[in-house]
Amino acid sequence: MPLPTDDDLVARWKDEPAPLLPLLHAFHDRDGHLSDDALRAVSAGLRVPLADLYGTVTFYHHFARFPPGTSAPRVCTGQVCRFQGGLELLEALRKDGATPMPCAGRCDDAVPVLEGHTVKVGRTCETLEARSSPLPPPNPDGLEECVFAAIREPGRATLEGYRATGGYEGLAAAVAGAPETLLTTITDSGLAGRGGAGFPTGVKWRAVRDAAGGPKTVVCNADEGEPGCFKDRAIMDHDPHAVLEGMALAGYASGAHVGFVYLRYEYPETAAVLERAIREAEEAGVLGDDVLRSGFAFRVHVRRGAGAYICGEEGSLLNSLEGKHPFPRERPPFPVTHGYDDLPTVVNNVETLASAAQIARRGADWYRGLGLGEHAGTKVISLSGDVLRPGNYEVPFGFPLRTLLHDWAGGPGEGRTIQAVTMAGISGGFLAGDDLDVTLDEPAVRAKGSMLGAAGIMVFDDTRDMLEVAHACMEFFAHESCGKCFPCRIGTQRLTERLAGAAGPDALDGWSGEVRDIGAVMKATSACGLGMAAPLVTESLMRYWPERVAEHVESLS
Amino acid sequence: MTTHDHRTAEDAEALTARLTLDGVEVPFAPGETLLEVSRRHRKDVPTLCYDPRLDPFGGCRLCVVELEGSRNPVASCARAAEDGMVVRTTSETLEGYRKTLVEMVCSENRQVDVDPLSGYASQELRELADRYEARTGRFEGKRSGRSKQDDDNPFILRDYDQCISCYRCVRVCAEQEGDYAISVKGRGFDTQITVEFDGLLKDSACTFCGQCVQTCPTGALADRKALRHVDTPGEIEKTRTICTYCGVGCSVDVLTKGDTMVGVQPAMDGPANVGALCIKGQFAYDFVQHEERLKTPLVRGDDGELHPTTWEVALDKAAEGFVKARDEHGRHSIYAIASGRAPHEAAYTTQKFIRAGFWSNHVDNCSRA
Numbered sequence A: 001m002p003l004p005t006d007d008d009l010v011a012r013w014k015d016e017p018a019p020l021l022p023l024l025h026a027f028h029d030r031d032g033h034l035s036d037d038a039l040r041a042v043s044a045g046l047r048v049p050l051a052d053l054y055g056t057v058t059f060y061h062h063f064a065r066f067p068p069g070t071s072a073p074r075v076c077t078g079q080v081c082r083f084q085g086g087l088e089l090l091e092a093l094r095k096d097g098a099t100p101m102p103c104a105g106r107c108d109d110a111v112p113v114l115e116g117h118t119v120k121v122g123r124t125c126e127t128l129e130a131r132s133s134p135l136p137p138p139n140p141d142g143l144e145e146c147v148f149a150a151i152r153e154p155g156r157a158t159l160e161g162y163r164a165t166g167g168y169e170g171l172a173a174a175v176a177g178a179p180e181t182l183l184t185t186i187t188d189s190g191l192a193g194r195g196g197a198g199f200p201t202g203v204k205w206r207a208v209r210d211a212a213g214g215p216k217t218v219v220c221n222a223d224e225g226e227p228g229c230f231k232d233r234a235i236m237d238h239d240p241h242a243v244l245e246g247m248a249l250a251g252y253a254s255g256a257h258v259g260f261v262y263l264r265y266e267y268p269e270t271a272a273v274l275e276r277a278i279r280e281a282e283e284a285g286v287l288g289d290d291v292l293r294s295g296f297a298f299r300v301h302v303r304r305g306a307g308a309y310i311c312g313e314e315g316s317l318l319n320s321l322e323g324k325h326p327f328p329r330e331r332p333p334f335p336v337t338h339g340y341d342d343l344p345t346v347v348n349n350v351e352t353l354a355s356a357a358q359i360a361r362r363g364a365d366w367y368r369g370l371g372l373g374e375h376a377g378t379k380v381i382s383l384s385g386d387v388l389r390p391g392n393y394e395v396p397f398g399f400p401l402r403t404l405l406h407d408w409a410g411g412p413g414e415g416r417t418i419q420a421v422t423m424a425g426i427s428g429g430f431l432a433g434d435d436l437d438v439t440l441d442e443p444a445v446r447a448k449g450s451m452l453g454a455a456g457i458m459v460f461d462d463t464r465d466m467l468e469v470a471h472a473c474m475e476f477f478a479h480e481s482c483g484k485c486f487p488c489r490i491g492t493q494r495l496t497e498r499l500a501g502a503a504g505p506d507a508l509d510g511w512s513g514e515v516r517d518i519g520a521v522m523k524a525t526s527a528c529g530l531g532m533a534a535p536l537v538t539e540s541l542m543r544y545w546p547e548r549v550a551e552h553v554e555s556l557s
Numbered sequence B: 001m002t003t004h005d006h007r008t009a010e011d012a013e014a015l016t017a018r019l020t021l022d023g024v025e026v027p028f029a030p031g032e033t034l035l036e037v038s039r040r041h042r043k044d045v046p047t048l049c050y051d052p053r054l055d056p057f058g059g060c061r062l063c064v065v066e067l068e069g070s071r072n073p074v075a076s077c078a079r080a081a082e083d084g085m086v087v088r089t090t091s092e093t094l095e096g097y098r099k100t101l102v103e104m105v106c107s108e109n110r111q112v113d114v115d116p117l118s119g120y121a122s123q124e125l126r127e128l129a130d131r132y133e134a135r136t137g138r139f140e141g142k143r144s145g146r147s148k149q150d151d152d153n154p155f156i157l158r159d160y161d162q163c164i165s166c167y168r169c170v171r172v173c174a175e176q177e178g179d180y181a182i183s184v185k186g187r188g189f190d191t192q193i194t195v196e197f198d199g200l201l202k203d204s205a206c207t208f209c210g211q212c213v214q215t216c217p218t219g220a221l222a223d224r225k226a227l228r229h230v231d232t233p234g235e236i237e238k239t240r241t242i243c244t245y246c247g248v249g250c251s252v253d254v255l256t257k258g259d260t261m262v263g264v265q266p267a268m269d270g271p272a273n274v275g276a277l278c279i280k281g282q283f284a285y286d287f288v289q290h291e292e293r294l295k296t297p298l299v300r301g302d303d304g305e306l307h308p309t310t311w312e313v314a315l316d317k318a319a320e321g322f323v324k325a326r327d328e329h330g331r332h333s334i335y336a337i338a339s340g341r342a343p344h345e346a347a348y349t350t351q352k353f354i355r356a357g358f359w360s361n362h363v364d365n366c367s368r369a
Helices: A006-013 A020-031 A036-046 A050-059 A086-096 A159-164 A169-176 A179-189 A201-210 A231-238 A240-254 A268-283 A314-321 A350-362 A364-370 A401-408 A442-447 A466-480 A486-500 A508-525 A529-533 A535-544 A546-554 B009-013 B034-040 B092-107 B124-131 B168-176 B211-215 B279-283 B311-329 B344-358
Strands: A074-076 A099-101 A112-115 A118-121 A216-222 A256-263 A299-304 A345-349 A378-385 A391-396 A418-422 A430-432 A456-461 B018-021 B024-027 B064-067 B086-088 B156-158 B183-185 B192-194 B221-223 B236-242 B251-257 B260-266 B298-300 B306-308 B336-338 B363-365
Touching (some): A006 A020, A006 A036, A036 A050, A050 B183, A118 A268, A159 A240, A169 A240, A179 A201, A179 A240, A201 A345, A216 A350, A231 A240, A231 A268, A231 A350, A231 A378, A240 A268, A240 A299, A240 A345, A240 A350, A256 A314, A314 A345, A350 A364, A378 A401, A401 A418, A401 A456, A418 A466, A486 B092, A508 A529, A508 A535, A508 A546, A508 B092, A535 A546, B064 B092, B211 B221, B298 B311, B336 B344, B344 B363
Parallel strands (some): A216 A256, A256 A299, A378 A456
Antiparallel strands (some): A074 A112, A112 A118, A418 A430, A418 A456, B018 B024, B156 B221, B183 B192
8 A cells, every 4th residue: 555645644634633643643653753844744734833843843752853763662761660671671772773761651561662653571672572561460358449340351441341341331321311410429429530630520520511611522631651650551451441431421421522532652552452442432332423322422532642741731731632832731720611722621530530430330339438448439559660569559548558568569579678669650759768657548648748649659679779769750850841931941950960960069058958949949839740749859868868868969079 | 021001000990809919909900910910019020931912921930929828829920810819929938939940040041141232121030130149150050052053144143052941932923923933842951942943044934023032031032233232332222213114103212322323122112013023123224324325415417427515505406306397297297205214204304395395295105015
């Protein structure tokens, strides 16, 4: 088959919703990179200024402007992967033009290498192979799960398998009733945003329903870019219909008829899984113009990101989806009134939507009852690093961290002890020492000066140099800082330099003073969560390992 | 900077919405931001990414104010005033953040002090560095931005070593000028102001209107023509006038040092242009002091050549010609076009001369086109 022409590609996408990213991907896939001519064709085809388009394309890590482009491997050098041979693998693959990429969301199955649209995993060139992402390990205590309740059932990722295990029953019941009934169920369940912000889902859906103007939109935030987080990938790979069902529920409750899944670039197989699931659901009348013959119309489109952590921030995500430069937006106004195309929009995380599907089927009381004590529901934890059994574990809120680390995940390696963990991927900084005696719920973790967030937890045993870890974390934030606001753009750079010993005072007082002042201004004044969270890394480093910091600064003089 | 959209206190008084600003209850108009309300009440809230003509951006975060009920201070430029808000524009904590931010910004540039001829807003960073005593050398490290040294266009210096990524140039180009010539490449600390494919301005959509130069708060984008006069002795004086080039009537400030015209800056409070200019009004003034410019009248002699003479002789000669033309061909045989490069007084005199002198309306100005 001859390759499509520029005009073919433009014609294919120009009248689709949110066309810029898929059109760029179409050229990127065809040519392996985005040439000047490709950008000119996109600029003319979509009537976007060429300078803007050029600038925006250069924002994304994975859009290659020149050959070898997509044919060159990209090797994960995230925190966990660099303990498992990531850096050595990168060096070994340099002969093929390999470049590093930040955490690619496969910390439970290291080391991922992205080659075109295939993720291979392995710790050496010889063992690299393409294989499907791991299923969540069953929890040893047999605690009841929500999101993972049926994910291990064979065939669950197909429409047939999904329906055989209760799938779309919740949607069928919801669309047979009034949206109000569904809103009440979700609100009463206590479900709150599982991407980390924890905003009550029912309140959000209702706010969109009540907002003036339309058309309204549902956006599934599947840009799982937080280092150490790989839960959304597991959900989408093995239970894609749960996400689609959750989106349809959100649409029905809020009055939206269009949904987007904004999927991170590093999950190409997941994109294929989702596309297939959407096709199946539309063919079966589960999605489309007449959802389950209720008269309610709902369609879902997958839009792939192109490598930018900040696009997990909802304002950046919406700008990216609209084809704009992916800077965060000032809030208020919030997406519930000014979201996609400045119209009312539900933005929910993958896990939130998958939970909603279960809640619609099994009820608010059932879900509330899953949590421990006063906490409602469950949370999926992505656990990786120095534990014997890394993976995604669904725990009831209020579950003790140490039980998860030792009893469920097997603890550290033989003869080792756990020195520290990260929280919220790396956005919560570190917990160590007695602070590891914490329960997994937002109030408890916040009381330790951290946050649970999206609940990626990376584990470091007593052999790890936490200063080095902190440096790698800050380097990530600096790499991913969008450049919109001064405190984050300059702050992440300066903190990275100080942790690297590349610049800054060589006396402890001066060093600590600068690091504290930068951290304080970032936490208080940054334009979005990235800049506010990044200083938790240096803060917790200085709190738990003051001697290591002193030794580092001393070595500079 | 003067805003073009000042509401008077009386206008606001008529409104019922009120907020508490530094302990005083004040009225505000719908749609006003906290920064606008604050500045209207003469609160000296610092900014670097703010230009009152542009949409709120919230980049520099210097304008953060304390808002009761909000965990973190909020960017006042981007927050709409709401009834009942309690706002503090200054506190020890806020001033501490602001000082740190200015110190951080100073650390990314080659220098803080730039010549005021660089552009209208070019002293904003220097003034804040003075105000916050931020020349401490703290937070030193890698510098951001790379100057585009190969762009040798005669108008706009692209000294991005001095860039602080406030994106005022990008935004003014899009929002005010509609050119969309400038954009942002890369991200984070590696952010770089650029044009398509990193090229030269002359190969881009740039029209050399100079808007980016005049809104730049650090002189990273600077008026290359004006900078020729850095060493010309004398203080810079500004004289308000109207650009003569066309009928829009853009207000400009002509910059002089002694008797030398050294540059033009747009008037931000010009009613017709609100700070906007085009390449001609901004940069095309070299004819004023051009060495080839006529300084004495010339009259063509019997030999067919032009010869210097006195005004008396020249005017008599011209009058003689006009009278001859009128007498032989009638008053409508005379038609005057005033030059867009001549002063307004000359344009006025020209039409008066034709109307009163010849009873004719056959008069025009090349700038009407």
